[in-house]
Amino acid sequence: MENSYTYKSPQTLSKWVITFIIISLIFSIASIIGSMIEWNTYNQYSASDTFENLAPQDMAKVAAVAVGVHLPKTFFFIVSILIFLIWIYRVHQNGRALQLDGSIYAPGWSVAFYLIPLVNLVLPLLSLLHLHKGGAKRADIQKSEEPPKVWLIYAWWILFWSSYLLSIPGNLGAEEETFAQLKGEIPSFLASEVIYFIAGVFLIFIVKKVTKVQEKAA
Template identity: 25%
Template sequence: MLRNPNNLAYAVMTLLGVDVFLDLLLAGTEAWTLADPVAAAEATAPAGLALVGGAAYIATIVVFLVWFFRVRQNAEVWAGDLQSRTPGWAIGAWFIPIANLWIPRHIAADIWRASRRDPSAADGARELTLLNSWWGFWVAGAIVDRVASRMYKGAETLDEWTDAAAWSLAGYLLTIVAGVLAILFVRRLTSMQHAKATGMLSAAE
């Protein structure tokens, strides 16, 4: 049975927007660290901002997964035979270390194909550009952020701390771009499913 993903999509896009805004602020704190590391080291505001950002990120993950599962369920109705994995993977795949760097992208591509007018048609030359761009920036941001975290933990000198800040700044910038692309992806895929469902209802009347 088809389920409307519109309200969930609005919630996801709003939360992603909040994440992007907070990441911009956090990127600013890293830029401050590079410009004036001594003053930045004595500040307490960045730590509080990081906690707020972490809470917002967790909320985004929860709502995004509910939305992703819903659009995957709709894909099952339209083209279940073309889905490479069962609906449960739409949630579970994100929690498998290493494999979560590519399996969710494959699931998203299957959902995208099921949501277009002809699910069995060949992919257009640039049809998956938005998905691939979002995924590429997200993976790159996650990797760079992991490197920056380890560098911060092992930093013992001011130079090591500023090096970590430079990596962290790069990670935030990548994540910001990924967040914007994620908003566009959620908007586009939800619009595709809405148009397809509306067309089916109109044809049935």
């Protein structure tokens, strides 16, 4: 069967991915600071109070954190995911074009794996691992002084899902959360943000590494 895929350097895409990951991580740090501000604000009130009890100046402070920090962070997180998936598509297309050894999934499926519930727990990881190992084998990196470092991919995946699980609110069924409930959620959120930041740093190294290996393999 004729190979219908064409190799294109993922270098430019990788720079865009890394740029938006860095922006997202900057807002992650801002989100940590903003959450601490919210914590201090809620501490000034009774545990049973809700947002309706906030003084105007405190309401403005909490709103500023939400609009100026949490919303932009969510926006750049979504944009970074979209560009990352475009990069994933490109490097898998290149893997097919180079006819790398191993199970190199079709570009469309390599992206779809991230979007399908349950499937996205395992197959994105396996897909990226197969691709990177195939590229490293073609580039003969195993015998050089620069190993493939697949442990980075495992670490990033574990950290990413750990961050996601910690970010799930503990009181999804509550109609109106009290400040005691909100303060109880903040420690998990802060832990989630710290792990998310570390996972993001790992992902930057992964994008750079996979891109470099693939260009060498080509």
